[in-house]
Amino acid sequence: MNETIGLILIGIGLAFDLVGTIGLVRLPDIYNRLQAATKCVTLGTATLLIGAAVYSGLTALGAKAIVCAVFILLTSPVGAHAIARGAHIFGIKLWEHSLGDAYQDRQENQGSQL
């Protein structure tokens, strides 16, 4: 029973990984690519690791997989936010059909550097 649930979770994680990287290739803009790839691949890899923990039970492999999943869920959004901020400061323009740039509007209203 546990093994079946683990394998299903691993399959879901692999599907999310593949969809996220397809979004990384096909989307037009750095910000679109960032939101597609980071969210999908973070969730997919965390689901894969949790599936590995469910599959193997309370062994050393399962405990390390849970620790690794928690670490990825904590750090991957931080890295994505840092990349987005870096890209904006680097001067990458938005896609031509993008609707608005709230970060730049806030900068202009407040007149601050952040």
Next chain:
Amino acid sequence: MSLIFFSIGMGILLLASFLCLYRISAGPTPPDRTVAIDILGTLMVGFTCLYAMYFNQEFYMNVALAWALLSFIGTVALAKYLEGRKFHE
């Protein structure tokens, strides 16, 4: 875990990695390459976890943990480089 499931999983992860490598080689701007490097590091953790499960070697999960740590540090360092700042600011 059967050999067929392991092979299909490794094939999917390998395809995803090749899509990331395409974005690294063809990305028009430096932040595109940085995003692809970050995603490739996260995929490698999945590779290592599947490998450890199939061969029943829990040692490889240590490799996955270290890889996740180093990938995060590298991503943050590259993002600081994109902002054009020094590292002590």
